[in-house]
Amino acid sequence: MSSDLTIKFSAIPQGEGEPGREEFSLHLTRVDKQVRLEGRLQIYNTVGVTASATREYYRGTLAQRSPNDPETDVFIKLAYAQNLDDAAGLRTEANFYNKQLKALQGDVVPVCYGIYEGEHDDGDPIVCLVLEYMGEPAEDGLGSLDMDVRLEVLRSVVQVHLAGVMHNDINDDNVLFSSTPDSKPRIIDFEHAEKHKCRRKLEIVEGAPVPERLLFGCPELWDLAANMGIWRSQYVCFYGEYVDEDTIDSPQVLIDAVRSMTFLPQEDIERRANKAYEMVQVFKENGGYRPRDFNPDDWVF
Template sequence: MSDPLDRVIIECCLNDGRVNPAQNIEMPRTRTVPTTRPPLTGRISEVAPLQEGEFTQVYRGTLRIPGFKPIDVVIKTDAYAAVARPKAFKREIDAYERQLRSFQGESIPKCYGLYQLEDDDEVTSFLILKFSGLPLDFNVEYPEDLKAEIINKLTTLHHAGFRHGDLEDYNIVVDDGRVMFIDLEDVEPHDCQLKYAIIPDDLVPTSAEFGCKEIYHIVYMLDVWQKQFINFYGSDIYLSEIKPGGAEHLIWRVRLRLQTESEIAQAYAEAEKLIQDVEEWRKWYNTITDEERKFTFISESASASEPEDSGSGSSATDSSSDSEPGNTTLM
């Protein structure tokens, strides 16, 4: 299994992403998986700010390693945080290099290592990851195939016996339709109790019925399920209120938002269309049996095994080539 970096030189002063070749930083790699391969030196340049938070800052740059094409990377660091967090970074690299190593390049980014600089008893951390896109926004409506990929990758992770631990939209990145999970410091073993099939437009189950809080949260936030109410002209109308012949009732519910006769006529037409759509949905919904909504969760169906000795050079995930270093991770 190729592992390209044992040390890296950051060719910049990361403050505001301004390149400063005079302030090169050479740091040894913090490892969780041993390797017998000879070290390489990589240089990161063209660094620019991507995201700044209270505890970490994220930059984007170009990683160059002799013999390989340049790689678009992300640098996650606590260099300018109020409090350094070396232990949190070590938990995260453990997730990338050991616990979830087999997921690199599939549902988590490739990782090029954690580098920690010690100076006067202070530790500054730099986690180097392949750039894998920009964060989601749960306020945006995404295509069904993208929602399906997010849910499928998350359930696969749970099948393997792990949960993310802090999965919000800002920790799900997308690039050209491909989904990755980032910020892995809270990853932990997980005995998933998922027991409810995920059916688009099914009514929202309770969390207890569904069985897994993390998957439930993501499915709910992606608007995969049919809520118990529908927004009509700024008012939440419960499904039970939407009945054949009930257009007048819907107009009454939103009467204060309608000012003119033309607005009322338009709203009436939309109310009739809404009633028709809900009736079609009810016919479909009534065809789903209780058995179709439930399934037996088999935890043995997938597992994330620890990688073999990375010095062996033989692995299903070994993809080293002149185009890019092999199996490693991202942010």
């Protein structure tokens, strides 16, 4: 049988509550004609990453297509086509890579080496998406990254929006980093994406006050910036009570917020209220912006 892609898959060991998979080979036909690759592709050295009842994920090596081509690490997503949602998700993702995101491939998103269809040895129809391997998620989540890196993540997602795509599933697992020194964040997993005309009205400025979500204009970018702590909180945590800093025009506002806590030493309350008020005044004089070395823990009194 002629094919555009041949893959020899390694076995996936059975995990607790998850099915395993024995070693097998696939001979698949390319169905997205936007991908211009000469000749047939071969993938070897596959390593099973994980499997579910309807999905399997592998890493592998894309063989040289000509003497001048390097070998390439790839990530392979398999869906059993009888599960219509899974198969449709891979087709949706490939369509975005090959159209709206084509100019961003290899930079902001992975290179797409095509989507393929065929049958497993047992006759089950299979859909297979082959992507450039781009690294791993941040070990402790996006919020743990240095501010410069978080801003780079945000810029990458902004580029996706400018290309006309709403991701709809930005989370820690869908932003990858390689181990190279010049590693930049790459955005993956566009199965739930949709066409998008970004209506963001405001610039995203580190340390600025949190803008109103509606006035900002783009819910996805607002949520991402807020979740990564790009903007400052406008609340002072005073003995567990959250007080809007815009209302703090004197230390007495903070003292009044904890008036019912009669078990607290009055002297300590007044001392902390004065310190918090002084900090609020410093930030207000700076237009509400936080300095780069600001520690949010210092905002808890």
